[in-house]
Each structure stands twice: as C-alpha cells, then as structure tokens.
Amino acid sequence: MTTDTPNPQKFSKKIYIIGTVLILILVAMPLLTIRNADFGGTDDLASETIETLAPDYNYKWITNWWAPESETESALFALQATAGGLLIGYAAGYWKGRKNRAD
Amino acid sequence: MTTFKPRWRQIGAALLAVMLLFANQTVWAKPAQMHIMEGFLPLGWAIFWWAVAIPFWVIGFIQIRKILKEKPEQRLMLGMAGGFIFILSALKIPSVTGSSSHPTGTGLGVMLFGPFVVTILGTIALIFQALLLAHGGISTLGANSVSMAIGGPLIAYYLVWLPLKGRVPAWANAFLTAFVADLMTYVITSTQLALAFPNPQTGVLGSWLTFAGIFAVTQLPLAIAEGILIVLIFNFLQNNAETELRELGLESI
Numbered sequence: 001m002t003t004d005t006p007n008p009q010k011f012s013k014k015i016y017i018i019g020t021v022l023i024l025i026l027v028a029m030p031l032l033t034i035r036n037a038d039f040g041g042t043d044d045l046a047s048e049t050i051e052t053l054a055p056d057y058n059y060k061w062i063t064n065w066w067a068p069e070s071e072t073e074s075a076l077f078a079l080q081a082t083a084g085g086l087l088i089g090y091a092a093g094y095w096k097g098r099k100n101r102a103d
Numbered sequence: 104m105t106t107f108k109p110r111w112r113q114i115g116a117a118l119l120a121v122m123l124l125f126a127n128q129t130v131w132a133k134p135a136q137m138h139i140m141e142g143f144l145p146l147g148w149a150i151f152w153w154a155v156a157i158p159f160w161v162i163g164f165i166q167i168r169k170i171l172k173e174k175p176e177q178r179l180m181l182g183m184a185g186g187f188i189f190i191l192s193a194l195k196i197p198s199v200t201g202s203s204s205h206p207t208g209t210g211l212g213v214m215l216f217g218p219f220v221v222t223i224l225g226t227i228a229l230i231f232q233a234l235l236l237a238h239g240g241i242s243t244l245g246a247n248s249v250s251m252a253i254g255g256p257l258i259a260y261y262l263v264w265l266p267l268k269g270r271v272p273a274w275a276n277a278f279l280t281a282f283v284a285d286l287m288t289y290v291i292t293s294t295q296l297a298l299a300f301p302n303p304q305t306g307v308l309g310s311w312l313t314f315a316g317i318f319a320v321t322q323l324p325l326a327i328a329e330g331i332l333i334v335l336i337f338n339f340l341q342n343n344a345e346t347e348l349r350e351l352g353l354e355s356i
Contacts, residue, residue: 009273011338013113019335020117026328027196046296046317050143053300053310059142067237076235080193080228087186091179095343 138229138247139292141240148299153245156226159253163222170216180347184212185224187336192228192251196325204321206329207288209256210281211336214264215351218256225252250291259284273341274334281333285326289318 011019050057068076144152170177191208212221226248232238239247264280297311340348348354 009338010342011274011335016335017113017117019331023328023331026324026331029324046314047140047143049313049317050296050300053302053313057145057300059140061146062142062240062242064141064233064237064240066235068235073236077193077195080231080236081190084186084188084190084193087182088190091183091186092339092343094179095340095347099343 138232138239138251139243139295141233141237141242143240144243144246144295144299146242148295149242149245151245152243152249152295156245156248156253159219159222160226160248163219163226166217166219167223170220174350177347177350180215180344180351181220181224183340184215184221185227187211188221188224188228189231191329191332192225192232196328204289204318204325206325207251207255207285208329209251209288210259210277210284210329210333213256213260213284214277214280214333214337215353218253218260221256222248222252225256246295247292250295251288254291255284255286255288258287274338277334277337278330282326282330285329286322289322290315293318 047059050059167181170181188208188211191206193205195205207225209221209225212224226244229239229244229247229252233240233244233247259280263283264276267276267279293311293314296314297307300310301307302309302313345354
C-alpha cells in the first residue's frame with residue numbers, strides 16, 4: 001500500500017522517523033544541556049534592552065486590556081495549539097482516508 | 104487494513120515521546136513573547152507599521168475570498184496552513200541561549216498559497232494572542248504582522264521559494280523557505296525595535312545588532328527544526344493530497 005505510489009519523491013518511513021528525531025533533539029537539547037536555566041522568553045531580554053537604550057521611554061502608555069493569570073494563560077495557549085492541531089488532523093485524516101480508499 | 108497497525112504504533116510512540124518530553128518541563132509555564140509587546144513601540148511607529156500592514160491585509164483578504172469562491176476544495180488546505188501557524192506560534196520552545204522563543208509556521212502557507220494569503224492567516228493568530236493572551240498587542244499588531252505575517256513570508260516566497268522552484272528538490276526548497284520565513288520574522292522585529300530605539304552612541308545599526316543578537320540567535324535552532332517539520336508535512340501532502348496540490352500548480356516540483 002505504501003510502496004506502489006506514483007510519486008518518486010515519497011520519503012520512506014525511515015526518513016520520517018529520522019526527521020522527527022532531529023526535531024526532538026533540536027528542541028530538547030537546550031533543556032537537557034542548560035539545567036536550571038530560566039527559559040524566560042526573549043522578550044524579557046528585549047524589554048530590558050529597551051530600558052537601557054531609552055530609560056525615559058514610558059512603555060505603559062498603552063497596556064493590554066486583559067492579561068490572564070499564568071494558569072489561564074497556559075490553558076489559552078493550549079487552546080490555540082489544539083485549534084491548530086484539530087485543523088491539521090482533520091485535513092490530514094481526510095486526505096489519508098481518501099487515498100486509502102482509492103488504493 | 105492490517106498494514107495500518109505498525110504505522111499507528113510508530114505514531115503512538117512518537118506522540119508518547121513528545122508528551123513525556125513536555126510533561127517533564129516547564130515549557131508552558133511562561134508565555135512566549137517573541138512579538139513586540141503592547142506599548143513597546145511609540146505611538147508614531149505603531150501607526151506607521153499599521154499603515155504598512157493594511158494594504159497587504161486588503162490584498163490577502165481579496166485573494167482568500169477568490170480562493171474560497173473559485174476553488175472551494177482548497178478550504179481544507181487553507182485550514183491546514185492556518186492550523187499550522189496557530190499550533191506552531193503557540194509553542195514556546197527553549198532555545199540554545201537559555202531563553203526561549205517560538206516558531207512561526209508561516210512557511211507552509213507560503214509554499215501552498217503565496218505570501219499574501221499567509222498575511223491573513225498569520226494576522227488571525229496574532230490577533231488571538233494579542234487579545235486573549237496579552238502576547239503582542241493591538242498597538243503593535245501592525246508591526247508584528249509586518250514581521251511575522253507579511254515580511255517573513257514575502258521574502259521567503261520571492262527570494263527563496265520562487266527562484267528555487269523546480270531547480271532544487273522540493274524538500275530542499277521547502278526547508279529553506281520555512282527556515283528563511285522564520286528567521287526573517289525576527290530580523291524584521293529587530294529592525295523595527297532598532298528604528299524605534301536607536302542606540303544613543305552607535306545609532307540604529309548598533310541597536311539593531313543588539314536586538315538581532317537577542318532574537319535571531321535564539322531563533323536559529325528553532326528555524327531549523329521548523330524547516331525539517333515542514334519538509335515532512337509537505338512530503339505528506341505530496342503523497343496524499345495530489346489533487347489539491349495539482350490545482351495549486353505544485354504537482355511537479
């Protein structure tokens with residue numbers, strides 16, 4: 001089912017696995033090598049830099065109308081990722097099913 | 104049907120590995136704030152970047168409407184490209200310098216639909232984050248759109264995807280396009296911050312080097328990871344959504 005595809009560019013399962021492992025390594029490497037580091041977000045650095053460059057700048061001239069607490073925030077980030085994942089999964093499943101039926 | 108089983112086992116194992124990795128860590132604990140935060144651009148610059156962004160939003164909106172009208176079967180593909188931006192820009196991932204940033208996910212949409220459609224897809228994600236997550240902001244929405252949803256995709260499309268199309272293997276082009284779209288986003292962000300906050304001694308350039316040093320360097324490994332992911336997804340599409348890709352003129356690249 002997977003071998004008789006007309007597409008010569010089809011990756012083998014091995015390449016998919018190698019690719020996934022590479023992604024995991026790239027993401028996990030800093031976590032494993034930099035123990036106890038504070039992954040603070042590059043914005044923190046950037047805002048500190050702004051404060052050094054322009055100490056008089058009042059960045060509070062406008063503030064977010066709503067800033068969720070960290071728990072709510074995590075939930076909303078997860079919600080955002082879930083929405084994206086649903087869209088991708090739905091489309092991928094649809095095409096996969098169509099292809100399987102055609103084969 | 105039995106051929107399904109080993110594949111599902113592999114997918115399951117991969118998912119489990121990802122979950123274990125994330126469960127152990129505090130990646131979700133703090134918000135990702137790769138975009139310029141609310142208030143961190145002076146009013147003049149905020150208005151300027153809004154003005155730059157608006158024409159692109161209009162073109163993108165017209166193009167999306169045209170696609171939905173003339174090629175309604177591309178709705179799923181649009182959802183795929185948009186979903187990819189949504190999920191990737193929600194993932195705060197640690198990067199090598201001990202700080203973290205997040206990928207943009209715009210490369211896939213650039214390859215499938217071109218940069219203007221991505222303008223809309225990316226801005227939707229930015230609005231969601233600005234309104235509900237205090238990540239980015241409304242005053243800085245124009246600037247953040249110009250970097251993530253407009254500039255990065257435009258540069259990736261016209262300087263990488265189009266010139267290389269048909270000349271290099273599709274996977275290599277997909278990788279470079281995603282890589283450049285991701286990286287350019289942060290180069291542009293650095294430029295926007297440097298223009299607004301030039302260094303009193305070394306000027307805009309000195310300031311730019313400081314910001315680019317902060318952003319682009321933490322972004323490099325992520326841009327590579329995002330590039331690999333998009334290569335895999337694009338290959339999946341080439342094998343399972345041939346009809347849709349043919350309609351988009353991407354069948355034989």
